[in-house]
Amino acid sequence: MEIYLDANATTPVLPQAKAAAIQAMVEDYGNPSSVHSTGLKAKALIDGVRARAQRLLDTGDGASLLFTSGATEGIQTAVLSALNSLRGNLKIDLLLYGATEHKAVPEALKHWNEVLGLRLQILAIPVDTQGRHDLAFLRQHSARAGLVCTMAANNETGVISDLDGIEAALAGSPALWLVDGVQALGKLPLRLQARRIDYAPFSGHKLYAPKGIGLLYVRAGAPFTPLMAGGGQEGSLRSGTENMSGIAALGAVLAALDDGQTLRDAATMQGFRARLGEALVEAFPGLVFNAPLDLSLPTTLNFAVPGLSSRLLQDLFDAADVRVSGGSACSAAKAAPSFVLQAMGLPDWQAAGAVRLSIGPAVDEAFIDEACARIRACGESLRRHCLSPANNFPTIGDGITRFMQDGACCYLLADSVSKSCVLIDARPEQVCRLAQALTCQAYPLLAVLSTTGEAEHAQARELLAETIPELMPNKPADALGWPLGQAAIALGAQELTRKIDGQGQVLLIGKLESATPELAFIGLNDAESLSAWVGSETLLAPARDEAQQLALFLKNERQAEEEAAVQQVQGAQLKAFMSYHPDALLIDVREPYEQFLSHTPELPTAQMEALPLSRMLNAMQAWLSEQPQRPLLFFCRTGNRSRQAAMALTRLGHAQAWTLAGGLALLPSTARPTHQPDPALYV
Numbered sequence: 001m002e003i004y005l006d007a008n009a010t011t012p013v014l015p016q017a018k019a020a021a022i023q024a025m026v027e028d029y030g031n032p033s034s035v036h037s038t039g040l041k042a043k044a045l046i047d048g049v050r051a052r053a054q055r056l057l058d059t060g061d062g063a064s065l066l067f068t069s070g071a072t073e074g075i076q077t078a079v080l081s082a083l084n085s086l087r088g089n090l091k092i093d094l095l096l097y098g099a100t101e102h103k104a105v106p107e108a109l110k111h112w113n114e115v116l117g118l119r120l121q122i123l124a125i126p127v128d129t130q131g132r133h134d135l136a137f138l139r140q141h142s143a144r145a146g147l148v149c150t151m152a153a154n155n156e157t158g159v160i161s162d163l164d165g166i167e168a169a170l171a172g173s174p175a176l177w178l179v180d181g182v183q184a185l186g187k188l189p190l191r192l193q194a195r196r197i198d199y200a201p202f203s204g205h206k207l208y209a210p211k212g213i214g215l216l217y218v219r220a221g222a223p224f225t226p227l228m229a230g231g232g233q234e235g236s237l238r239s240g241t242e243n244m245s246g247i248a249a250l251g252a253v254l255a256a257l258d259d260g261q262t263l264r265d266a267a268t269m270q271g272f273r274a275r276l277g278e279a280l281v282e283a284f285p286g287l288v289f290n291a292p293l294d295l296s297l298p299t300t301l302n303f304a305v306p307g308l309s310s311r312l313l314q315d316l317f318d319a320a321d322v323r324v325s326g327g328s329a330c331s332a333a334k335a336a337p338s339f340v341l342q343a344m345g346l347p348d349w350q351a352a353g354a355v356r357l358s359i360g361p362a363v364d365e366a367f368i369d370e371a372c373a374r375i376r377a378c379g380e381s382l383r384r385h386c387l388s389p390a391n392n393f394p395t396i397g398d399g400i401t402r403f404m405q406d407g408a409c410c411y412l413l414a415d416s417v418s419k420s421c422v423l424i425d426a427r428p429e430q431v432c433r434l435a436q437a438l439t440c441q442a443y444p445l446l447a448v449l450s451t452t453g454e455a456e457h458a459q460a461r462e463l464l465a466e467t468i469p470e471l472m473p474n475k476p477a478d479a480l481g482w483p484l485g486q487a488a489i490a491l492g493a494q495e496l497t498r499k500i501d502g503q504g505q506v507l508l509i510g511k512l513e514s515a516t517p518e519l520a521f522i523g524l525n526d527a528e529s530l531s532a533w534v535g536s537e538t539l540l541a542p543a544r545d546e547a548q549q550l551a552l553f554l555k556n557e558r559q560a561e562e563e564a565a566v567q568q569v570q571g572a573q574l575k576a577f578m579s580y581h582p583d584a585l586l587i588d589v590r591e592p593y594e595q596f597l598s599h600t601p602e603l604p605t606a607q608m609e610a611l612p613l614s615r616m617l618n619a620m621q622a623w624l625s626e627q628p629q630r631p632l633l634f635f636c637r638t639g640n641r642s643r644q645a646a647m648a649l650t651r652l653g654h655a656q657a658w659t660l661a662g663g664l665a666l667l668p669s670t671a672r673p674t675h676q677p678d679p680a681l682y683v
């Protein structure tokens with residue numbers, strides 16, 4: 001079962017809202033502008049929903065409450081209306097908006113300021129470390145402002161704005177006031193009638209109505225310019241045939257708000273959030289909340305965990321079928337810090353590592369129980385895989401593990417028999433993570449090597465010596481970390497040797513008795529030197545891998561940029577693929593901390609193996625040399641990592657490597673290939 005904790009992004013549709021929408025589409029499908037009975041029925045429905053919304057939002061008489069397609073449309077309409085009224089007003093030269101507003105607000109200000117040719121200055125109102133508006137700044141600038149936009153509650157942090165303080169700061173100002181009420185709907189009374197708010201947009205899909213329906217409140221007498229002209233619907237304020245199914249569904253949600261039973265009140269939500277918060281603190285030692293809980297909506301938690309990226313945490317939760325959102329915009333390679341948290345002046349690690357967990361008022365006790373249990377399971381998975389900030393389990397290390405940092409590759413070579421290890425090309429930013437992994441494994445390091453001799457590698461070696469002195473090599477070494485006077489480093493049944501050229505050293509690893517090395521860790525060495533030292537079958541593991549190739553052969557090293565065509569299996573074809581390739585090996589390339597949280601097998605006949613991308617180098621040689629080559633189907637959560645794996649093998653000459661396109665995310669849950677974690681991996 002999915003545990004959906006991303007209600008600030010959107011919500012599922014309430015069953016009664018779905019029923020109302022279907023009724024409006026299938027039975028009461030009239031056009032409210034028609035004068036016949038079917039049309040009149042539709043008109044009555046709209047009037048009823050509007051009247052309920054007016055009462056619930058306390059709009060008072062004379063104000064307008066329009067149905068829109070959502071908050072973005074409401075914001076455009078409000079901004080257009082306000083800015084159009086400012087034309088020729090020479091006393092005004094500013095437009096103000098809160099620094100943590102949803103992008104729809106500053107973008108709309110910029111857009112309409114340009115389209116209307118107003119050339120007003122657009123200024124962000126700073127916020128303090130609690131995410132609240134700087135009222136002194138507002139007071140200072142409000143006399144020159146034509147429009148002030150402040151949200152009621154923030155979508156990322158849940159921080160509730162001090163609307164009374166803002167109203168007081170606007171005393172005497174000619175500014176119109178827009179309050180984005182999206183995150184407040186159903187959670188926070190806005191007292192629209194009592195306050196001087198001129199415009200307030202709302203969005204149905206944040207409170208269990210479908211996407212595509214919203215509301216815009218416009219105070220009586222506030223300037224208004226229609227965004228859409230046409231058939232004169234909504235009293236000519238917003239033309240276009242009404243979204244009747246959306247309005248009916250929104251009506252059902254408002255009725256649920258009214259009945260006092262279906263949706264939980266603020267006190268109950270406080271209790272639920274407190275339980276989720278406790279589970280998080282227990283699961284992730286050192287966790288910090290990014291916004292004060294007593295100033296934020298009782299439905300939102302925004303947090304960061306030292307040493308764990310937002311991306312890692314999202315992958316972890318997703319593997320446990322818990323949907324949360326990054327508090328920041330993440331791309332595949334790097335997380336961009338959240339502008340909201342940056343505006344609050346939070347440290348970079350918090351702004352870049354933020355995760356948002358949000359619930360809606362339809363959740364119940366059983367749902368919260370399950371959510372807390374899954375959060376605790378996520379913490380346990382981290383402890384078992386040596387990623388928790390504290391209380392990690394000891395682990396058994398064996399083989400090669402790759403650690404990536406902004407395109408640079410660091411390799412940890414471990415041998416579980418001799419209980420020893422070697423580190424290659426570590427960087428200072430990775431020291432915490434590496435020290436943690438080395439401590440859990442507790443094997444002494446035989447060498448901390450650099451292929452290129454760059455200063456960062458030496459710096460990382462010094463930092464490691466400060467952090468884990470007990471595990472550092474005890475023999476003197478040269479500038480590249482190689483133990484002085486030693487020809488080879490024995491790692492169990494394998495042996496590490498090196499060759500040096502003007503560019504640094506190549507580290508070769510192979511069986512003790514074998515003539516050609518199986519694998520070479522290469523730095524900047526040129527192809528000519530390499531060809532003297534490695535065989536055509538030696539895999540080359542690069543010191544940098546921006547192109548996500550994983551490994552190369554000497555012969556295709558030059559084709560680094562070339563895109564290999566990758567064979568894809570679509571989710572719908574999975575069963576057919578398995579019957580066509582009964583000998584196929586399905587390989588889960590997600591990280592072990594994700595695999596640990598996966599479900600029980602649902603493709604019982606398939607042969608599965610868990611091999612995270614970070615450990616792929618251990619298996620590539622065997623897969624490539626198998627005769628005949630066995631079909632390999634790689635899968636992961638989104639299809640991104642499995643594509644890298646299939647592509648790398650294809651490039652190396654494997655003819656039967658496939659990726660599950662779109663990953664597990666696009667498969668129906670009953671068709672998910674999963675495996676039980678191997679208990680031998682855990683102490």
Ligand code: PLP
Pocket residue numbers: 008009069070071072073102104151153154155180182183202203204214
């Ligand atoms: N304002 C806030 C605070 C929001 O959270 C959102 C939705 O993400 C919007 C505006 C835009 O709403 P809609 O999706 O209805 O256009």
